[in-house]
Amino acid sequence: MLYALLCTDKPDHLQVRLDTRAAHLDYLNGLSDQIKFAGPFLGEDGKPNGSLVVVDAADPMAAKNIAASDPYSKAGLFASVEIRPWNWAIKNPDNN
Template identity: 70%
Template sequence: MLFAILCNDKPGHLQLRLDTRPAHLDYLNNLGERLKFAGPFLDADGKPNGSLLVIEADHLDAAKGIAAKDPYSLAGLFETVDIRPWNWAINNPANS
């Protein structure tokens, strides 16, 4: 099952994001095929202020565990994290 993880950064925490980014990218790369895609949300100035990840997990608790171990989460970057089941209906490469 796919899960969308939508994260909003705490205001004024851009430097924490930048400092933690290498560990965050290493973590995501180590997820392998469980990570379908990921990237930052951008503010009006084009600076990152949140994250969107789509992962594959067996159930919601497993998705929550993956999100909780993200270095951004461990560093306290996020103001909110919403994890929702998601159906990749359009342009899903698995359906090609």
């Protein structure tokens, strides 16, 4: 099942994000087929202030473990992480 990880950065933590970005990208790329897509949310200033990560996981706990193992999470970047089941209904490449 697909899960959307909706991550909100703590205020004034942009440097934590920048310092941890390479490890975060390596982690996501290492998830291989489990990662469907990901990218940052942007503030009005155009700078990242959160993340949307969609993963394929067996259950909510597996999705939670993926989120908790992210270097951004381990570095204390996120003020909150919401995990929601998600249905990719439009333009899902697996449904062609």
